[in-house]
Amino acid sequence: MAIGTVVTVGEDVFHLPAVDRIAYHVASRGNHTSFRIRLRQAATTCDFMVDAYRRGTELNDTRAAWGSLVELVERWACPNIARTAIDAIRAGGTVAFGGAPAARIDGNAAGLRPRRLFAKTVPWSRIARADFGDGLVRVWTTDDVGAGSTVAMSVDMSGWNAVVLPRVVRALAAR
Numbered sequence: 001m002a003i004g005t006v007v008t009v010g011e012d013v014f015h016l017p018a019v020d021r022i023a024y025h026v027a028s029r030g031n032h033t034s035f036r037i038r039l040r041q042a043a044t045t046c047d048f049m050v051d052a053y054r055r056g057t058e059l060n061d062t063r064a065a066w067g068s069l070v071e072l073v074e075r076w077a078c079p080n081i082a083r084t085a086i087d088a089i090r091a092g093g094t095v096a097f098g099g100a101p102a103a104r105i106d107g108n109a110a111g112l113r114p115r116r117l118f119a120k121t122v123p124w125s126r127i128a129r130a131d132f133g134d135g136l137v138r139v140w141t142t143d144d145v146g147a148g149s150t151v152a153m154s155v156d157m158s159g160w161n162a163v164v165l166p167r168v169v170r171a172l173a174a175r
Contacts, residue, residue, distance in 0.1 A: 002069055005076045007039065012046045014039045016076035020084070021045075024070055025135060025158040033059060035066040036158065037073065082167035089172060097137070097168075098159030105139065105155050107168060112139055114153040122152050130169035137162045139169065 001007070007014045021040035026033060031054040038047045052062035085095040089107050096115070098104040104115035113121040128140045128149040141152040155162045 002072055005072070007069070007072070009039075009046045009048050012044055014041050014044070014046065016072060017080055018042075019073075019077040020081065021160045022073055022077050022081060022163060023158050023160055024073065024163060025156070026066075027135070031055075033062070035062060037066070037069060038158075038160070039073075039077075040160070078164050078167065081161055082164040082171070085161070085164060085168050086171045089168070095168075096160070097165045098155035098162040100159070103155050104159060105153055105162075105165065107165075107172075112153065112169075114155075119153075124172050127152075127169055127173040129173070130166040132157065132163075132166070137165045139165070 005016045007016060019039050019041045021038070023036075023038040025036050027036075028034075033052050034049055035052065036047070036049040039045070050062055050066065052059045085097075085107065088095050089109060092109055094106050094108040096104050096106055098115075106113050106115055108121075111121045111123040112127060113119055122139070122141055126141045128142045130137060130139045132138070135157055136154040137157055138151045138154045140149040142149050155165070157163055
């Protein structure tokens with residue numbers, strides 16, 4: 001249940017402005033769609049998932065309810081999480097976006113680096129933007145001659161704080 005800036009799942013109560021980790025994701029297969037939101041506030045973590053099927057209005061009703069919850073999270077939790085990440089990066093720290101069960105991208109003062117063997121850091125000056133597509137957060141870079149941009153790295157939206165990466169990129173990437 002969500003009322004104002006408070007989300008209650010069972011016995012767990014989350015004050016969205018105080019949530020420090022967030023993940024949300026939709027997965028569809030055939031007539032079945034799973035909607036998932038993960039919240040963490042201090043030591044309390046909740047993984048909330050709703051399944052819907054294409055019969056009657058069930059899928060559309062569930063999608064609308066989930067969309068309203070995501071809208072609340074985007075309005076009240078994501079800006080604070082992004083601001084904390086931006087401040088940490090500007091202060092010289094490293095911040096992870098994504099993670100188990102998905103891949104991870106690390107951000108630091110030098111730029112973004114996909115967390116995989118032999119991956120190199122892409123400097124902020126080469127990062128053009130970040131967006132959502134096909135269940136992923138994608139990071140686009142400009143080529144050396146400025147002729148276009150390509151996806152340099154991506155991370156599944158189901159990993160912690162991956163959904164705030166576009167906000168961080170908007171704040172830190174060179175324009």
